Amino acid sequence: MTIPFIAVIPARLASTRLPNKPLADLAGKPMVVRVAEQAQRSGAATVVIATDATSVVDAAREHGIEAILTRPDHPSGTDRLAEVAARLGWPDDALVVNVQGDEPLIDPNLIADVAAHLASHPECALATAAHPISAPADIFNPNVVKVVLDAQQRALYFSRAPIPWARDAWQAHWPKVASMPMPPATVYRHIGLYAYRVSFLRTYPSLAQAPLELAESLEQLRALWHGERIAVLLTEHAPAPGIDTPEDLARVRALLTG
DSSP: OOOOOEEEEEEOSOOSSSTTGGGOEETTEEHHHHHHHHHHHTTOSEEEEEESOHHHHHHHHHTTOEEEEOOTTOSSHHHHHHHHHHHHTOOTTOEEEEOOTTOTTOOHHHHHHHHHHHHTOTTOSEEEEEEEOOOHHHHTOTTSOEEEEOTTSBEEEEESSOSSOOHHHHTTTTTOGGGOOOOSSOOEEEEEEEEEEHHHHHHGGGSOOOHHHHHHTOTHHHHHHTTOOEEEEEOSSOOOOOOOSHHHHHHHHHHHHO
16 A cells, blocks of 8 residues: 655755755756655655755756745754644644655655655654664764664664674774674664654654754754654665765766766
8 A cells, every 4th residue: 555645855055065965967957856856756745845045946946846945044854844844734644754855866665665664653753764784894984873773673772883882792803993893783774764744743843952962963863862763664775875075976977977
């Protein structure tokens, strides 16, 4: 059965490493439009770009994509989604997937699967995804966010640190990361794709920031801190990487034009 859901693409124009990133040209189309097209292929009932820039709204509408101009001062993409949900009057039981605006190669099936995963976990306010890490270097990379799960595959914690810590496997090697073996317990990399219930989005902006969220710089820890449950969909493989730097942009351009 197809699960009805909405896809929202938050797109801030400002970027320290790649200015005007949402409008970067990818084989004749702005990057944010490429992302929206992938979201449309997921089967989403509605796809909306939420941005703080009129130039992004104009570019989206030129390509037939719905866009809405939001406040410029949102501290996170989740806050931007909450504004959109309120302004468009979506019901509390609607499912909304936050599709990052810098992932033009995202798999449409993954978008749909995360939405369906939330629908099948009524006790959870959010759903996200993760995959097994296969390289020790990634486990110890603070830019690779890890997640540990409970017996029902709900998130217990997210961290930039290597979790769970394989004491017996790693004690003799630390701090020589290059020589670390893979631990006996699976380590999962978090995939930054979220599905929300609109009822949660309505409350999110009023939730106080959590100390753990500030320490790790991971906004999903706010939900856990305040007692919400996050269902985690496990996939076998890493998704296609997003675009954060000029080098990433060049790589994706080559893929789309080659």
